[in-house]
Amino acid sequence: MLEALQFEFMRNALWAGLLASVACGIIGTLVVVNRIVFISGGIAHAAYGGVGIAFFLGISPTFSAAVFSLVIAAVMATVTLRNKQRADTIIGVLWALGMAVGIILIDLTSGYRVDVMSYLFGSILAVPSDDLIMMVVLDVVIVAVVAFFYNGFLAMSFDEEFAQTMGVPVKTLYFILLGLMALSVVMVIRVVGLILVIALLTIPPYIAEKFSVSLAWMMVFSTILSCIFSFTGLWLSYAFNLTSGATVILVASLFFFVSLLWGRARVST
């Protein structure tokens, strides 16, 4: 592993893993406690529409995916607030629609489609330095916004109705949360690809929740776990020449099942 660090792409990959883990840890925690995993999956997959638009128009895929995800997130936020009963169906439709738009637009784009797989399964070994700067900026935004609204997010996540009676603007916070989620998703797509985003958003918080005393600690533990999964996965993928994104998720899933068994064992003793 150490000799691999002489390569810039490897150093960039580690940085990307670390930066994506910060977003995953913070936003993933809010996703898990607010039970909006399905929405995060919807946004991640619909983001492919943004990638398709980028290829079709010849613009930056990351930028396009970010804008497209934000739009989809705003639509999903509106729908889930207006029609709670059928929200899951509509999210499912947007999920599929986004992907379909992406695939059709890439069909319509002549030639060049080498890069497409990297959006589906991640391309952590091919993160340019420019993207790292963008990831730093996004992390700073996420940390700042969540820190500023922390007590509001906490109240909304724990007991939405009580938060409302206390005058906390839960609808506005919900829109902000989904917006931050869209940005995180675009970032995490870099590391594990859009198909695997849900796993990296949810597995670290799920494990962290069991030994956290507060939401803030849950975010910190999730970030650390996410780093461990990313680095271990990256190392294994390098050592055995495997797809990095899938390897990261495999490591995370292994930890997930171990934590489940451990939790069971603890209950039965």
Next chain:
Amino acid sequence: MEDLAVEVRNVSFAYDGHPVLRDVNLEIRKGEFLAVMGPNGGGKTTLLKILLGILKPGKGSVLLFGKHPGEMAHKIGYVPQDTNINKEFPISVMDVTLMGRLAALGSGWRYSATDRLLARQALERVKMWDYRHRPVGRLSGGQRQRVFIARALAANPAILFMDEPTASVDKEFQTELFEFLKELNTSMTIVVVSHDMAVLSSYVKSVACLNQTLYYHDAAEITDEMMEMAYHCPVELVAHGMPHRVLRRHED
């Protein structure tokens, strides 16, 4: 008019065209201890949410102390049903109680030393201060309810709303709970919403029955026969549509 805590005028509410409340009128005086009874699905929760400002009435108006519920957030104490709470959520008793201070804070929601002191006093009042570091998920139903009462009290409310207070609490604690509410009632108005007749203890000063439409009972004597009537009142009232009296007003 000045001694009214709650004024509900001709309030109707429907979910997707399905009426839940019809032309509800209710006046609650300051210092009142009211139980809103009625069957499940009779609109109790909806009425409570309208009083709390979570839902807007389709028709009619609601005033709390002469103002819209949204402007009165800092005067409202709300104790929800225990079942609404995610027990895995990583949060301590103290952090839950501090949420009662949210309405008094600015948009940054930063707690001051005063907020912490008020939360502490509220926890001491319900005898849960020793548990302040404990995760709420690891408390018993009765202990958790005390914490939720403390959270409501931390707001220094003028009116306290409780949803199904007897639902997750054993019989023994119920008496203690009502004794405590009676004591609180000397300094604040209390509205309890329940389908359980157990709340119709001697501590309650008046009763309203709600099954889409609302009937208010003020004063009357408790007899076995009347208890029986009150128990059946949501159904009976719909049957013959006549208000009747259940409880006598307490003169203490």
